[in-house]
Amino acid sequence: MTSSGPWAARARVLGIVVNPVAGMGGRVGLHGTDGQVELARARGAEPVAPARARRALARLHELAPDLDVVVAPGALGADHLPDATGWRVTVLDGPEPGAETTADDTRAAVSALVAAGVDLLLFVGGDGTARDVAGAVWAVCDDCVPVLGVPAGVKMHSAVFGLTPETAALAASRHLAAPERHGTRQAEVVDRDAAGDVRLYGTVQVPALPAGVQPAKGAPAPLADDATALAAEVAAELEPGRLYLLGPGATVDQVGHALGLATTPLGVDAVCDGRLLAVDADEATLLDLLARHDRATLVLGVVGGQGFLLGRGNQQLSPAVLRALAAADPAGLAGILVLATPAKVGALPEPVLHVDLDDPELAAELAGYRRVRTAPGRSTVLRVET
Amino acid sequence: MSELRNYHAAVWDEPLVMELSAPGRRGNVPPAPIAELDPATALPGAVLRQAAPALPEVAEPDVLRHFLHLSQETMGMVGISLFGTCTMKYNPRVGEQLSGRDGMAELHPDQDDSTLQGLLEAVHRFDLMLRGLSGMDRFVFQPGGGAHAAYTHTAVTRAYFADRGELEQRREIITTAQAHPCNPATASAAGFDVITLPVEEDGYASLDALKAVLSDRTAALMINNPDDMGIYNPHIKEWVDAVHEVGGLCFYDHANFNGVMGRLRARELGFDACMFMLHKTFGVAKGGGGPAVGAYGCSEELATYLPGPLVEATEDGYVRRENPRGVGRVREYLGNLNQVVKAFGWLTAMGADGIREAADISVLANNYMEVRLLELKGVTKAFPQMTKRRLEMTRFSLEEYTAETGITAVDVQNRMGDYGIDAFWLSHEPWIVPEPFTPEAGETWSLEDIDYWIDVLAHVLEEGRSDPELVRTAPHQQVVGQLDGSSLDDPEKWATTWRAHRRKSGRG
Structure with missing residues (x-):
């Protein structure tokens, strides 16, 4: 057997970025956390995204112990990796983000992950994070890189999230196992705007696998x-x-x-x-x-x-x-x-x-x-x- | 682990017989027609075709060689085929010999009943045997398969409610997501609305879900038990009672009868009708091996609506009679009786004790397989939290293996073909279990066969770890390599006739 040709195997590369302050507004009655981190903290909010990131990544490591991983530095990713024996981890260059990470940090990390040639971009956050991720991916190469969200925000209206961190890990592992077999589908990134209206902010490609179950081969009617x-x-x-x-x-x-x-x-x-x-x-x-x-x-x-x-x-x-x-x-x-x-x-x-x-x-x-x-x-x- | 044998299928790149054709070539030249019987003069001009049909023109040895090659490019229907839900059991050759005898093969259904007494007796006695197995009051054998029998039930259901003046109101037929897809399909074809109950955490649909949809609009429940995952719904009697309470009928699709043969009777569970597939459960060939029969049986009350003709035992012998209030015809004559004769022979030889033992062996064989398969890394069982034993088959999943290696169930299936193993059954669609496979051992495969099958699977799984390319690009030792399945659902691409093939492939 040769290893060339269309079936040639190559290691799949996973990109990871975490919005560590996502979801903080939820329990304190804010309808989101974007631009309101200070207010959320003032009301006593605790970070929720890091724990959800760890849940997803630990499960993913069980499911896919042999992966190339590129991860944003510090609180934006690397801090939340499990004991990832078997994963070949590359931490993106760049300064450690400060205590107050911002949307700019997310966007910069996404640009670098896309440039690193990842096969799937796994982000941890909510709709606001999804907007930042989608915008940054489009700025580099339209919707060239599939995206998948680990739900950790206040709002998760966008069709890019797993139902739970664990199901997101499952979908990621199955997509990475055979991306060309399962393919991707277009998914809407929506969020509420400043006036509180739900708006469509763009689309990204997500793994065509639904969170739990693969649809039939010889697919049903569209x-x-x-x-x-x-x-x-x-x-x-x-x-x-x-x-x-x-x-x-x-x-x-x-x-x-x-x-x-x-x-x-x-x-x-x-x-x-x-x-x-x-x-x-x-x-x-x-x-x-x-x-x-x-x-x-x-x-x-x-x-x-x-x-x-x-x-x-x-x-x-x-x-x-x-x-x-x-x-x-x-x-x-x-x-x-x-x-x-x-x-x-x-x-x-x-x-x-x-x-x-x-x-x-x-x-x-x-x-x-x-x-x-x-x-x-x-x-x-x-x-x-x- | 057995030592795996070398295998390589014959590869002939065999052309279509039409492509072998050469003008004027003949295998056999019959004498010219007698002048006054020549169709060209004996038939009215309007029915004569203008151009000769495009038949292949080939010599006798070409024909023989062509079909020999095609037969060599199959796996012969006697390989180790553990194709779940299809019960690929061995079909005894004596059945073929019986049905090939002149007394069967040379009969014509338009002969007078008095000249068909042996055949009609076989039909009647087999009807009595199936009544014994099911508790039903009468069977017919016209349906040419399981789905056709299910359709017969929807036709009987329509007639039953039309007779009671309730057909306008009773528009709904209920089934489950793991019943055979022919149940919703035939219900829909018969004009009913279909309610499909989802499979819940126990591995079957819940009684509460059923109760939530039952009403005076309910016409029937159509259900398998065990379902296509070998899981038996223990609440089935409550299901039937609940449907009867609102005035609906209950149909037991016995496609998966093999694990419960002689162990339960549909009528005793309360069902009004059931269906047996003679070509899987009752020792008759299936697939390319011959035509099928879906034996449809029902209660006395529903027998009023059965399609005709029916076979009766009278003091003057066996007769065929019409069923005046029945649904009419679902097929010509009495059905594929050559298959009924084989099944009659098989069941007579097995006896009541024999088929019960066969059911037990098939359950035992499956549970043996399950223990060995679950020892393989990457193989899991659907609904693992449902710890009751599966019956004659188990739905497994390669989800974890696929996540580990990228190799899918279809890849594994393809690679097993390189060891001379027939493709395993995946699952009906839509898949509710990722990367599914569903082997069914049945009662006829030897322990050595079952072990060999598992050894091949284990070997292929390891190949996928050490050399994923080898498995992903399989089969390599087969008649053909991977097929591009993308056009299978595209009517612009597939063709079942030479004419359509030429048109759609742009060759004519």
Whole structure:
């Protein structure tokens, strides 16, 4: 056997960067930590990212004990490596970052990791970190390097994170084992802007492997086709006079497209009798609309790879809104329509949906088995956990 | 560890028979047609074709050589094939001899019943034997496979609810993510909405999930047990009761009957109907070995809706009769009866004690395999937390091995072919276990065969560690190397006829 040709093996190189202050705002009631580290510290916040980085890297070392690793210096990476026997570690040149690391440090480290030719860039942080990473990767070479996030931020709306640090490690190990076999997919990097609106900041390539489970070889129909057919079926069923709240996500957005309406994939839109009553509505608008309709249905998608139904990227569907929905319609909560393509359901690490609401009583009402429509004439049932 | 034998498949680069064709070449020249029977004059002009069909024109030795080469480029259907869910057991040659006798092979289904008494008796007696195994009240053999039997059930379900005036309301058929894919597929083809229950942490779907979807819209439950991972759902009777409580029917897909033959009866668990695959469980060839039969059995109540014709024992002998309220035809005549005769012979020879022992051996063999396989570094078992024993097969995973080496289950499968081992079964799709493989030992392979299979796997796993290129680029000793599978789902690329092949390959 020769070792040349398209199947030639070569050692895979993993790049690592950690945002050590990510996630600090979470427990102290800040909606993010970017630019608010001082405030978070003043409120008594403790670092959370280093521990999550160590969890992910320790698991990755178990799964892939033989790797070339390039890591940012000090608190930006090297400090969090496990006892990495078997890993050939290169620490990036450059000064040790100070105690107060910044977004500039992250971006500089990413540029250097891309220049080092890494096959996968594993970062530890939240949506803000994801924005910095994506921006820095694009500045060098568009989306040439696949990216994967270890969840450690306050917000993790972007479709680039593992459900847990351990599942991120699993996905990383499997991608590095055979990148060309599994390929990559485009994933959105979203974050809330200064005004609190969820915005699309860019896209990156992520390993095509979902966190837990590899999709079938001889893949099923593309996501878009499945979602389009399902959305067309749902759109054809809408009742006259009923208010439909279309939640965020590409699958649900297809319902708006099927109706010929300019809905938004990132926000909540309101539709009644084929008319678009509100686009990207906030909580107050939703409450107002619900007060003016005696029949209402909420249509929700599922956050891919994570299984979140409520509480990630759709906080405008607040407990108050959900209670108003229940009041408007006795079947309000039970009648929530959940749409997810078979590929999305198959990619969940377990057949479970998550609800994360600051209202445990309401969350409990949503718990239990819930029908999820997957394709025209097809559905499954997933357990909602709170 | 056994010493692995050298193996190399025949490589012929055999052309398609159409490519061997030369104008005017003949193998056998029949006499010219009798003038008054010449189709050119005897048939109306409108039905005569304008151009001669494009048939291969080849000499007799060319034909023989061609098919000899093709046969050499197979693995012969008697290799060690532990292809899970397919129960690749050895098919006794005596079955072929039985069905090849003139008294079977030369019969025509349009003969009068009085001249088919032996065959009809075999069909009837085999029906009685399957009733004994399942507790059902009648079987038919028309379905040409397991999926066809599942489809027959959806047709019977439609007729049953139409008769009760409930068909408009009962639109939903429930199945599980590890039932055979033919269950949702046939339910959908029959016009029902399909609800697929996910597999949860115990390795099967939960009773609570089932209860969450049951309603007066439920038409039927279609389910395997054990499923395609060898996991038996111990709550199955509660499942059936819950479905009956809302007025639905229950269909037991016995595709995985081998581990429970003679150990349980579908009707006693409450099922209204079931299906046996004669071409896997009952000693009849499958795959390239011959046509299939999905024997469909049901309760007296559902028998009203069975497709016809049915075979009856009367005082005047065996007769075929129509089933006036049945669903009509699902296939011509009585089905692939040559296969029914083989299965009848097999089951008669095995006897009730024999098939029960065969079931026990298949479970024992699988559990022996499981112990040896789990000793291999990089091999894990699906749902390891579910510690109850698997029955006749186990779903394994090479996920850890793949993470370690980059070598996937498909790579390993390809490389095992270089040792003359038939491809193992991976998993139905979508995969819920990464890098899956699912061997099924059955009752017919010797301990030496099973050990040899495991030794080959162990050897290939080590090869993947010491020389990953060798495994990643396998097979090397086979008829062909790796196939580019990218066009398999592309109707613009694949072709099943010469004409389509020429058109799609741009050659004509």
